[in-house]
Amino acid sequence: MLTCNKAGDRMVVDAPNSNGPFQPVALMHFRDVAPAEQEKLFIQKLRQCCVLFDFLSDPLSDLKWKEVKRAALSEMVEYITHNRNVITEPIYPEVVHMFAVNMFRTLPPSSNPTGAEFDPEEDEPTLEAAWPHLQLVYEFFLRFLESPDFQPNVAKKYIDQKFVMQLLDLFDSEDPRERDFLKTTLHRIYGKFLGLRAYIRKQINNIFYRFIYETEHHNGIAELLEILGSIINGFALPLKEEHKIFLLKVLLPLHKVKSLSVYHPQLAYCVVQFLEKDSTLTEPVVMALLKYWPKTHSPKEVMFLNELEEILDVIEPSEFVKVQEPLFRQLAKCVSSPHFQVAERALYYWNNEYIMSLISDNAAKILPIMFPALYRNSKTHWNKTIHGLIYNALKLFMEMNQKLFDDCTQQFRAEKNKEGKVKRTRRGLDQDREPRQIKPTVAT
Numbered sequence: 001m002l003t004c005n006k007a008g009d010r011m012v013v014d015a016p017n018s019n020g021p022f023q024p025v026a027l028m029h030f031r032d033v034a035p036a037e038q039e040k041l042f043i044q045k046l047r048q049c050c051v052l053f054d055f056l057s058d059p060l061s062d063l064k065w066k067e068v069k070r071a072a073l074s075e076m077v078e079y080i081t082h083n084r085n086v087i088t089e090p091i092y093p094e095v096v097h098m099f100a101v102n103m104f105r106t107l108p109p110s111s112n113p114t115g116a117e118f119d120p121e122e123d124e125p126t127l128e129a130a131w132p133h134l135q136l137v138y139e140f141f142l143r144f145l146e147s148p149d150f151q152p153n154v155a156k157k158y159i160d161q162k163f164v165m166q167l168l169d170l171f172d173s174e175d176p177r178e179r180d181f182l183k184t185t186l187h188r189i190y191g192k193f194l195g196l197r198a199y200i201r202k203q204i205n206n207i208f209y210r211f212i213y214e215t216e217h218h219n220g221i222a223e224l225l226e227i228l229g230s231i232i233n234g235f236a237l238p239l240k241e242e243h244k245i246f247l248l249k250v251l252l253p254l255h256k257v258k259s260l261s262v263y264h265p266q267l268a269y270c271v272v273q274f275l276e277k278d279s280t281l282t283e284p285v286v287m288a289l290l291k292y293w294p295k296t297h298s299p300k301e302v303m304f305l306n307e308l309e310e311i312l313d314v315i316e317p318s319e320f321v322k323v324q325e326p327l328f329r330q331l332a333k334c335v336s337s338p339h340f341q342v343a344e345r346a347l348y349y350w351n352n353e354y355i356m357s358l359i360s361d362n363a364a365k366i367l368p369i370m371f372p373a374l375y376r377n378s379k380t381h382w383n384k385t386i387h388g389l390i391y392n393a394l395k396l397f398m399e400m401n402q403k404l405f406d407d408c409t410q411q412f413r414a415e416k417n418k419e420g421k422v423k424r425t426r427r428g429l430d431q432d433r434e435p436r437q438i439k440p441t442v443a444t
Contacts, residue, residue: 026068030079039088042079045072046094049137050101056129066133073136080143087149095144096158102137104166107173110217125174125219138181145188152192159189161199168203171220183223187230201246204228208250216257225266232273239278247274247281252288260300268307275314282319286311290330298339305334305345312355320358321365328366332373335390340383347389350396363401371397371408372415 027048033041053066080086108126128134144150167189170182190200204224211218235243251274254260254267275282289308294300308327312320334346349355359366370393378390398405 027072029075038086039090042076042086042091043094045076046091046098048072049076049098052102053130053133069133070136073133073140077136077140077143080140080147085149087144087147087151089154092154093158095141096155096163099137099141100163100166102134103170107170110174110219125176128173128175128178131175131177134178135181138178138185142181142185142188145185145192150192156193156195159193159196161196164189164196164200165203168200168207171207171224172218174219179220179223182220183227187227190227190231201231205246205250208254212250212253212257216259221254221259222263222266225263225270229266229269229273232270232277235277237277239274243274244278244281247271248284248288252285252292255289255292255304260303264303264307268310271307272310272314275311279316279319282311282315283322286323286327290326293330298337298342301334301337301339301342302345305342309349309352309355312349312352312358315358317358317361321362324358324362324365325369328369332370335370335373336377338382340386343377343381343383343386344389347386347393350389350393356396360400363397363404367397367401367404367408368411371405372412375409375412 027041027044030038030041049069049072051065051069053069164186167182167186171179173179173182186200190197204227207218207224208221211221232243251267251270254263260267271285275285286308289304289311293304331346331349334342337343337346374390374394374397378387378394381387381390394405
């Protein structure tokens with residue numbers, strides 16, 4: 001026999017004990033009972049799956065009963081997938097309870113408690129030992145939510161704010177397999193429970209706030225942003241003020257966190273979704289990116305350049321003129337960067353047809369900003385590939401407006417001559433200030 005002891009809020013099965021009150025049994029298959037008995041059997045199987053086993057300290061213990069539970073979960077997945085009218089009202093509380101007992105737990109301490117940036121290629125996440133059962137519980141719950149028989153009006157008594165809060169807590173799991181299931185599960189709940197939508201958005205907000213301003217460590221930011229990308233895509237127009245505030249006060253400050261690389265693609269997608277919904281947000285977004293622009297972290301600069309190009313791909317010409325000067329001043333700095341990848345990524349903008357059309361329409365403003373950086377680095381940058389990309393950019397500018405190009409060339413040379421004169425004058429003054437050496441006279 002097996003005994004069940006409480007660990008936190010979960011029931012964990014200990015080693016065999018002849019005095020234990022729990023006796024697991026392999027229940028009959030659904031196909032072997034009459035239809036009238038299937039609801040009762042379904043509830044029995046759900047309750048049986050509320051027993052938890054020790055996969056961590058003694059993975060070889062209770063192998064027979066672990067397999068009984070695995071088989072029961074697998075059978076229930078098939079049962080609700082291939083049968084109609086089996087999710088009856090008494091099933092709802094049993095399903096939610098079984099899910100909660102298996103899933104809602106205290107996560108183990110972080111394997112990276114210092115908050116140092118997680119490198120998916122170098123660092124190994126801590127995987128959930130009980131995954132053989134947890135995976136099936138997630139699969140079963142998703143099939144439950146996605147079933148044509150699922151009734152949100154019945155389920156809302158059990159899938160409530162407390163349930164959502166506990167679900168969100170699990171997003172800090174280090175196991176990427178679990179976070180992937182959580183992402184899909186929360187997205188399904190958001191889609192089916194209209195009354196929970198505002199609450200879900202608010203709680204995600206709170207997670208982001210704590211991440212930005214307190215902990216700077218959370219494993220599920222990328223997955224939460226992926227959910228938000230889909231939510232933002234469904235926002236009605238005109239955008240509500242609360243949604244604009246979320247963009248400006250929550251999403252944009254996420255750019256300054258040191259672990260940006262872990263979630264940047266999902267963050268950039270969310271930002272671009274907002275701009276496609278409301279182009280008037282372009283100026284504050286671009287100015288915020290320039291404000292948070294990394295000063296000494298070249299891989300992060302490349303990420304910012306990637307995102308900025310995505311923004312420029314959807315920018316309205318009327319919004320472009322509002323940001324072109326500060327934007328291209330930053331691009332001029334990037335072209336001058338000694339980091340090859342930063343300069344290369346910035347110069348790739350000149351391969352983008354839409355960006356080139358915007359530059360062409362505003363060349364009188366942009367070329368004078370870019371020309372000094374392009375011309376100077378065409379002579380001095382250490383990397384030959386950069387020379388070729390700069391030559392391409394200068395050639396495009398020259399073809400765009402020959403007169404303007406010649407004017408910029410002359411102005412640049414005049415500035416260089418002026419700088420040279422100033423340097424020579426300073427050098428002369430410095431020499432005049434040097435004490436003259438007095439040659440000793442030799443007596444004859």
